[in-house]
Amino acid sequence: xxxxxxxxxxPVCLQCGSTRVKMTFIAKTFYDLKxxxxxxxxxxxxxxxxxxxxxxxxxxxxxxxxRRYPHRLVVLGFPCNQFGYQENCSNGEILxxxxxxxxxxxxxxxxxxxxxxxxxGTNTHPVFAYLKDKLPYPDDDPNSLVQDPKFxxxxxxxxxxxxxxxxxxxxxxEGEPFKRYSKKFPTIDVEPDIQRLLRLTKT
Numbered sequence: 120x121x122x123x124x125x126x127x128x129x130p131v132c133l134q135c136g137s138t139r140v141k142m143t144f145i146a147k148t149f150y151d152l153k154x155x156x157x158x159x160x161x162x163x164x165x166x167x168x169x170x171x172x173x174x175x176x177x178x179x180x181x182x183x184x185x186r187r188y189p190h191r192l193v194v195l196g197f198p199c200n201q202f203g204y205q206e207n208c209s210n211g212e213i214l215x216x217x218x219x220x221x222x223x224x225x226x227x228x229x230x231x232x233x234x235x236x237x238x239x240g241t242n243t244h245p246v247f248a249y250l251k252d253k254l255p256y257p258d259d260d261p262n263s264l265v266q267d268p269k270f271x272x273x274x275x276x277x278x279x280x281x282x283x284x285x286x287x288x289x290x291x292x293e294g295e296p297f298k299r300y301s302k303k304f305p306t307i308d309v310e311p312d313i314q315r316l317l318r319l320t321k322t
Contacts, residue, residue, distance in 0.1 A: 144248070145245070145248050145249055145252050146245055148294055149167075149172075149249065149294035149295075150164050150165045150168060150294050151164070151165075152164040152246050152249060153245075154195075154197075154233045154234070154236075154244070154246055155233060155234045156231060156232065156233055157213060157214065157232045157233065167193050167290075167294075168292075169292050169320060170192065170292060170320065171191060171192050171193070171289070171290065171313055171316045171317055171320065172192075172193045172194075172195060172289070172290040173192065173193070173194050173195070173287065173288070173289055173290075173313065174195045174197065174246070174250065174287065174288040174290070175194075175195075175196060175197070175285060175286070175288070175306065176196065176198060176199055176284045176285055176286075177196045177222075178222070178285055179222045179224075179226055180305070180306035180307040181194050181196065181228065181306060182226070182230070184306070184307065184309070184310060184313065186229065187310075188313065188317065191292075191317050191320050192317070193230075193231075194230035194231070195230065195231050195233065196228060196230055196232045196233065197233050197235075197238070197246070197247075198213055198232070198233075198235040198236075199235065199236060199237065199238050201238060201239055201240070201272060202270065202283045202284045213232065213235065214227070214228075237273065238281045239273045239276075239277070239280045239281055240273030240274055240275065240276075241273070247281065249296075250299070251277075251279040251280070251281070252279075254288060254296050254298065254299035255279040256279065256299065257286060257299045257300055257301035258298045258299055258300065259300055259303070260301035260303060263282045263301045264278075264280070264282055282301070282302060283302045284302060285302040285306070286299065286300065286301060286302050287299070287300040287306060287309060288300075289309060289312055291316045292317075292319055292320040293319075297312065298312055
């Protein structure tokens with residue numbers, strides 16, 4: 120649903136009459152998705168069947184969650200430069216930036232990192248087009264939006280847009296998007312929901 124209150128799939132806004140910009144194709148299922156790692160390898164999400172998946176930009180707590188659940192949880196990191204241009208280095212420089220700048224302190228991800236991508240606007244990566252379609256708003260902050268217009272560097276703007284870095288998406292073991300969390304929700308606090316979904320997985 121967009122800012123006028125109609126759905127993204129509508130070709131013309133029924134309230135203002137404007138023609139919509141064509142949006143990214145939305146996959147039918149989570150397992151139809153693919154993405155390219157920082158090393159240039161294409162990953163077919165079909166390999167994640169039967170496992171709980173947590174998707175986020177990058178946060179140091181992701182390492183701890185992956186360490187606690189090394190076999191049944193998959194953590195996927197997607198760098199993005201649409202929020203304050205905080206990820207303005209090249210794909211080849213991202214790991215070094217994580218280690219020395221943000222979060223710094225020698226941080227080295229123990230989870231899969233993907234190439235930098237857009238999560239909003241015309242060039243939204245298919246992974247985030249799918250996730251935003253299935254989970255339009257963060258569960259803990261359904262009114263979450265970018266407040267300062269100068270940070271709106273993409274178009275078109277949608278009510279379902281990711282508002283800032285560190286929004287998180289949790290996907291169940293059958294590929295069903297389970298919950299979306301706002302940037303304010305601590306990454307480590309997703310653990311109870313991870314445990315809930317892990318109880319549904321086959322041991």
